[in-house]
Structures are given as structure tokens and as C-alpha cells.
Amino acid sequence: MAKQPTNPSGTIPKDLKVGAQTSAEQEIAERMRHIKHKIVILSGKGGVGKSTVAVNLATALAWKGNTVGILDADIHGPDVPKMLGMEGARMVGGDKGLEPVVGPLNVLIVSMEFLLQTADTPVIWRGPLKMKIISEFLSKVNWGNLNYLIxxxxxGTGDESLSIMQLLSDLDGVIIVTTPQEVALLDSRKAANMVRQMSVPILGLIENMSGFHCPHCGEVTNIFSKGGGKQAAKDLNLYYLGDLPFDPRVMLLSDEGRPFIVTDAKSPVAEAFQHVVDRLLERLKGQH
Ligand SMILES: Nc1ncnc2c1ncn2[C@@H]1O[C@H](COP(=O)(O)OP(=O)(O)OP(=O)(O)O)[C@@H](O)[C@H]1O
Ligand SMILES: [Mg+2]
Structure with missing residues (x-):
């Protein structure tokens, strides 16, 4: 049965169906049964690095020999295909459902971008349609057997976030990405509260763009304040997964569709990211 919000006085819509599983929910449950770990990347504020974390996490896990899928649930701004160098690819229907696009290291990718006529086509949809497409991405896609779905x-805490948390009853949990500014931290609190209202575990918090690592002199300059993420994690009683420095190559490689975690593996940001992945894997081990 779809997950229901636990706080009736919260802002989460209350007109959500309660009762027996629908056929869509059964289809989702059947598909998801073959995926061992499901991890959601969320933030309160935009542009903090969620997609960057998602594609590099998927790539890092695939690099370790895992079978990995990535669901780009950003319907209005699907960035995952570009970040994995798969822009222009298309999903096609097969005997077992809609086939994901196969990206680098055999990462399976599903994104609204693969269904649009051109990358410039805007999606002008209201909530119910977005919820439907997300449900179909889970129920109709031939994900097969995976170790991880990212x-x-x-x-924010809108329709897409709500849909995912309602439709997936066995999420391992959510990773919250933040940057160190007060506004991002404030929005992270809201995101954490929303996830808790949905009774979904929070795997931890990542502080991104936590300091500028100068590629010339090697020195780290704190562009924003430093340590806000760690403090916010403490205040909110969240596990701190670590921080990632600001590095201009992250953006350049991302625009070229080459995740830094493998293409720039010796850089400080890749090493920091690897540390985050290790902590995450330890945490997942502890949960099971
Ligand atoms: N550590 C970093 N150093 C430098 N640039 C970064 C870093 N992390 C992310 N970026 C860049 O910042 C921009 C925003 O990142 P990204 O798209 O991952 O954020 P997002 O949270 O997914 O955004 P949105 O909310 O719009 O989906 C991108 O151009 C990305 O390459
Ligand atoms: Mg994004």
C-alpha cells in the first residue's frame, strides 16, 4: 500500500488513497522486488549539487562492480542524461516494458529527457500528471535485477518528492544535499522534516561546495561559511556523510558528461566523494 504521511496537520495532501494496493502499486512492488537498495537524493534548495551527487554516486557504485540504475525524477529539469553523456538517447518499448538507456559502466538511466522531442521542449504539467509519469517510471520500466537504484x-518538497516517497515503501533512505549558506541549511531542515513526516529513513547529509580548492596553489578558500552542514546535521540529529569542496572541474566535466569520480579520480573532490561513498556503504551495511 502507498505510504501515507504520518502527520495529519502537516502540509502533505490528505486526499491520498488508503486501502488495498492498486494494480500500479502491485506492478511497482514486483519491479522493485528485484532491486536491493533504493536511495533518494533530495535537497531543500535548488542548485546545491543533487544531480552531481546522484550521477557520481551511481558511477562510483558501478565502478565497484555493482549493477546500478539511476532514475531522473526531475521532470521539469532533467539533467542526468547530459551529466552522463547520454543526451539525445531515447527509451524504447520492449517485451518486458520500457527499456532504460544504457549509460557509462552499464548504468541504466531513465529520464523524462529521453521521452521529449528535443532537449529544449518544456514539460508543462501539473502535479497529477507528474505523479503518473513517476509511477510509470517505476512500474513500466524494465529495471531488471539491480544492486542499487539512485x-x-x-x-524541494513538491509532487515528485512526495510521489517517490509514497510509491516506494522499502526505500533504504534519503541523502540530503546542502551547501553551507544559511538559506540552504534552512531549506534542508524543511526537507528533513518532510522526509520524517513520511516515515522514510534519512541516510545522511552531504555539504557540497564547502570550500574552493584552488587548482593552481592547492589552497582551500571557504567561499561560503564552513561547517554549517556538519552543524546542521548535528542539530537535526542526522548522520554526516561528509563535505565536498568546490572545484571548477566538477562543473566542466559534468557539462561534458564525464563524472569526476572516475575521470578525475585523484582530485581532492573525488577523494572526498569516495570517502562519502564509503561512509554511505558502511551505513547501509549497518541498516541491514
Ligand atoms: N563541488 C562542486 N564544485 C563545482 N561545481 C559543482 C559542484 N557540485 C555541483 N557543481 C555544479 O553546480 C551546478 C549545479 O549542480 P547540480 O545540477 O548537481 O545541482 P542540483 O541540486 O541538481 O540542481 P537542481 O536543483 O537545479 O536540480 C552544476 O553546474 C554542477 O556542475
Ligand atoms: Mg538536479
């Missing part, structure tokens, strides 16, 4: 969300 789900990249748009910013």
Missing part, C-alpha cells in the same frame, strides 16, 4: 529529485 533517484535524483528536483529541489
Amino acid at each position: 533517484i535524483d529529485l528536483p529541489p
Whole structure:
């Protein structure tokens, strides 16, 4: 049965169906039964690096020999295809459902971008349609057997975030990405509260763009304040997964569709990211 919000006085819509599983929910449950770990990447504020974390996490896990899928649940701003160099690819129907696009290291990718006529086509949809397409991405796609499914969300606590948390009853949990500014931290609190209202575990918090690592002199300059993420994690009683420095090559490689975690593996940001992945894997081990 779809997950229901636990706080009746919260802002989460209350007109959500309660009762027996629908056929869509049964189809989702059947598909998801073959996926061992499901991890959602969320943030309160936009542009903090969710998609960057999602594609590099998927790539890092695939690099370790896992079978990995990535669901780009950002319907209005699907960035995952570009970040994995798969822009222009198309999903096609097969005997077992809609076939994901196969990306680098055999990462399976599903994104609204693969269904649009051109990358410039805007999606002008209201909530119910967005919820339907997300449900179909889970129920109609031939994900097969996977070790990990990474789900990249748009910013905030809107329809897409709500749909994913309702439809997936066995999520391992959510990773919250933040940057160190007060406004991002404030929005992270809201995101954490929303996830808790939905009774979904929070795997931890990542502080991104936590300091500028100068590629010339090697020095780290704190562009924003430093340590806000760690403090916010403490205040909110969240596990701190670590921080990632600001590095201009992250953006350049991302625009070229080459995740830094493998293409720039010796850089400080890749090493920091690897540390985050290790902590995450430890945490997942502890949960099971
Ligand atoms: N550590 C970093 N160093 C430098 N640039 C970064 C870093 N992390 C992310 N970026 C860049 O910042 C921009 C925003 O990142 P990204 O698209 O991952 O954020 P997002 O949270 O997914 O955004 P949205 O909310 O719009 O979905 C991108 O151009 C990305 O390459
Ligand atoms: Mg994004």
C-alpha cells in the first residue's frame, strides 16, 4: 500500500488513497522486488549539487562492480542524461516494458529527457500528471535485477518528492544535499522534516561546495561559511556523510558528461566523494 504521511496537520495532501494496493502499486512492488537498495537524493534548495551527487554516486557504485540504475525524477529539469553523456538517447518499448538507456559502466538511466522531442521542449504539467509519469517510471520500466537504484529529485518538497516517497515503501533512505549558506541549511531542515513526516529513513547529509580548492596553489578558500552542514546535521540529529569542496572541474566535466569520480579520480573532490561513498556503504551495511 502507498505510504501515507504520518502527520495529519502537516502540509502533505490528505486526499491520498488508503486501502488495498492498486494494480500500479502491485506492478511497482514486483519491479522493485528485484532491486536491493533504493536511495533518494533530495535537497531543500535548488542548485546545491543533487544531480552531481546522484550521477557520481551511481558511477562510483558501478565502478565497484555493482549493477546500478539511476532514475531522473526531475521532470521539469532533467539533467542526468547530459551529466552522463547520454543526451539525445531515447527509451524504447520492449517485451518486458520500457527499456532504460544504457549509460557509462552499464548504468541504466531513465529520464523524462529521453521521452521529449528535443532537449529544449518544456514539460508543462501539473502535479497529477507528474505523479503518473513517476509511477510509470517505476512500474513500466524494465529495471531488471539491480544492486542499487539512485533517484535524483528536483529541489524541494513538491509532487515528485512526495510521489517517490509514497510509491516506494522499502526505500533504504534519503541523502540530503546542502551547501553551507544559511538559506540552504534552512531549506534542508524543511526537507528533513518532510522526509520524517513520511516515515522514510534519512541516510545522511552531504555539504557540497564547502570550500574552493584552488587548482593552481592547492589552497582551500571557504567561499561560503564552513561547517554549517556538519552543524546542521548535528542539530537535526542526522548522520554526516561528509563535505565536498568546490572545484571548477566538477562543473566542466559534468557539462561534458564525464563524472569526476572516475575521470578525475585523484582530485581532492573525488577523494572526498569516495570517502562519502564509503561512509554511505558502511551505513547501509549497518541498516541491514
Ligand atoms: N563541488 C562542486 N564544485 C563545482 N561545481 C559543482 C559542484 N557540485 C555541483 N557543481 C555544479 O553546480 C551546478 C549545479 O549542480 P547540480 O545540477 O548537481 O545541482 P542540483 O541540486 O541538481 O540542481 P537542481 O536543483 O537545479 O536540480 C552544476 O553546474 C554542477 O556542475
Ligand atoms: Mg538536479
